[in-house]
Amino acid sequence: MPAAPIDALLLVSFGGPEKPDDVVPFLENVTRGRGIPRERLAEVGQHYYLFGGRSPINDQCRALKKAIEDDFAAHDLDLPVYWGNRNWDPYLADALREMRDAGVRRAACLFTSAYASYSGCRQYRENLAAALEEVGPGAPELTRLPHYFDRPGFVEPFVDGTVAALEGLPEGSRIVFVTHSVPEAMNATSGPSGGRYVAEHLDAAGVAAAAANTANTANTANTANTANTANTANTANTVAERRGTPTAWDLVYCSRSGPPSQAWLEPDVNDHLEALAAQGVPGVAVVPVGFVSDHMEVLYDLDTEAKATADRLGLAFARVPTPGVDPRFVGTVRELVVERMAAERGEAAQSSRTGRLGPVWADCPAGCCPNARGHRPAVCGAD
Numbered sequence: 091m092p093a094a095p096i097d098a099l100l101l102v103s104f105g106g107p108e109k110p111d112d113v114v115p116f117l118e119n120v121t122r123g124r125g126i127p128r129e130r131l132a133e134v135g136q137h138y139y140l141f142g143g144r145s146p147i148n149d150q151c152r153a154l155k156k157a158i159e160d161d162f163a164a165h166d167l168d169l170p171v172y173w174g175n176r177n178w179d180p181y182l183a184d185a186l187r188e189m190r191d192a193g194v195r196r197a198a199c200l201f202t203s204a205y206a207s208y209s210g211c212r213q214y215r216e217n218l219a220a221a222l223e224e225v226g227p228g229a230p231e232l233t234r235l236p237h238y239f240d241r242p243g244f245v246e247p248f249v250d251g252t253v254a255a256l257e258g259l260p261e262g263s264r265i266v267f268v269t270h271s272v273p274e275a276m277n278a279t280s281g282p283s284g285g286r287y288v289a290e291h292l293d294a295a296g297v298a299a300a301a302a303n304t305a306n307t308a309n310t311a312n313t314a315n316t317a318n319t320a321n322t323a324n325t326a327n328t329v330a331e332r333r334g335t336p337t338a339w340d341l342v343y344c345s346r347s348g349p350p351s352q353a354w355l356e357p358d359v360n361d362h363l364e365a366l367a368a369q370g371v372p373g374v375a376v377v378p379v380g381f382v383s384d385h386m387e388v389l390y391d392l393d394t395e396a397k398a399t400a401d402r403l404g405l406a407f408a409r410v411p412t413p414g415v416d417p418r419f420v421g422t423v424r425e426l427v428v429e430r431m432a433a434e435r436g437e438a439a440q441s442s443r444t445g446r447l448g449p450v451w452a453d454c455p456a457g458c459c460p461n462a463r464g465h466r467p468a469v470c471g472a473d
């Protein structure tokens with residue numbers, strides 16, 4: 091039987107607390123069955139209390155939902171947008187009930203994670219299966235849009251931010267791409283054949299660093315360029331040429347959790363800053379390439395903790411914004427939906443992609459990003 095056409099978009103996200111009393115129950119939701127030590131939980135609770143017990147992530151999802159709705163309307167795409175979270179109100183089951191009541195039959199799901207991993211993909215697929223079970227008959231069918239780490243609309247906002255950050259940093263500064271650490275075992279089993287979490291980040295970071303180094307800055311208000319003729323393809327205007335050499339970059343990690351006995355991806359961003367300072371590097375452009383919005387990991391782990399480390403080391407520090415509601419990123423969301431609808435109608439789909447990794451899949455192949463704690467039912471995949 092052919093699947094029903096896609097008649098809604100479901101934004102699937104992490105969720106966060108909105109007031110101090112939410113913090114403990116939120117953390118219990120996140121860590122249920124995940125074996126996180128109590129001390130780590132108490133510490134992460136403090137990160138939230140430092141910001142008034144409110145994570146910005148839900149407001150960022152509300153803003154993204156609105157931006158997607160406006161963009162769809164401006165492009166004559168008549169598709170309602172819903173939003174649900176793994177860990178906090180509005181929960182995925184709430185969204186599915188709302189969709190059922192509105193007569194939605196089959197929705198495309200966009201996860202607010204650009205990369206493959208158990209945490210960023212299969213865990214959401216398991217959460218959706220549980221939410222469908224909870225809602226029961228009449229809930230919409232679900233399908234998953236591909237991860238988007240290799241889409242120009244996701245990468246370009248990071249490139250612009252990096253170029254702008256380098257303008258204000260001393261010669262010899264470096265680019266530091268940061269993502270959420272995960273257990274080494276989670277990376278090793280990510281994607282259809284393993285190692286995909288790191289491979290996708292290296293791909294996006296490599297593309298972004300190359301684009302930042304070759305960016306033409308003739309149109310930026312930089313006095314060094316005023317003698318050059320603006321708008322001409324003057325090669326002396328690229329960031330790399332103006333700085334004398336391409337700016338070097340690394341991929342490092344933040345937000346390590348889990349028991350100390352478990353290996354997680356390293357180096358930690360703070361240790362990396364120590365190493366750079368010891369080499370005499372004067373400054374860093376910190377690019378949160380692993381994240382879609384400036385949520386708590388960015389505000390605490392980067393803007394607070396890593397910034398304090400940089401200050402202590404005398405490193406100049408500039409943090410680049412995440413895509414957020416950048417129109418290019420919002421346009422990418424539309425392209426993912428439109429491409430998918432075209433493909434399902436049997437039309438050749440045009441896809442704009444950067445990077446050197448092989449094709450990105452929609453619904454997941456069997457064994458993709460397995461759950462280390464045992465198989466649980468999941469939707470949007472072959473198993």
Ligand SMILES: CC1=C(CCC(=O)O)c2cc3nc(cc4[nH]c(cc5[nH]c(cc1n2)c(C)c5CCC(=O)O)c(CCC(=O)O)c4C)C(CCC(=O)O)=C3C
Binds near residue numbers: 104105145273
């Ligand atoms: C890969 C990845 C992403 C990116 C992809 C995606 O976006 O999904 C991500 C995002 C996020 N992680 C977030 C918050 C937390 N993550 C935790 C714990 C963990 N994250 C993990 C991985 C990831 N996490 C893992 C392997 C754990 C260990 C426990 C487990 O195996 O599940 C914990 C528990 C405390 C702690 O141990 O740190 C918290 C509070 C927030 C919300 C921020 C806000 O409130 O603004 C967001 C967007």
Ligand SMILES: [Fe+2]
Binds near residue numbers: 270345
């Ligand atoms: Fe996390």
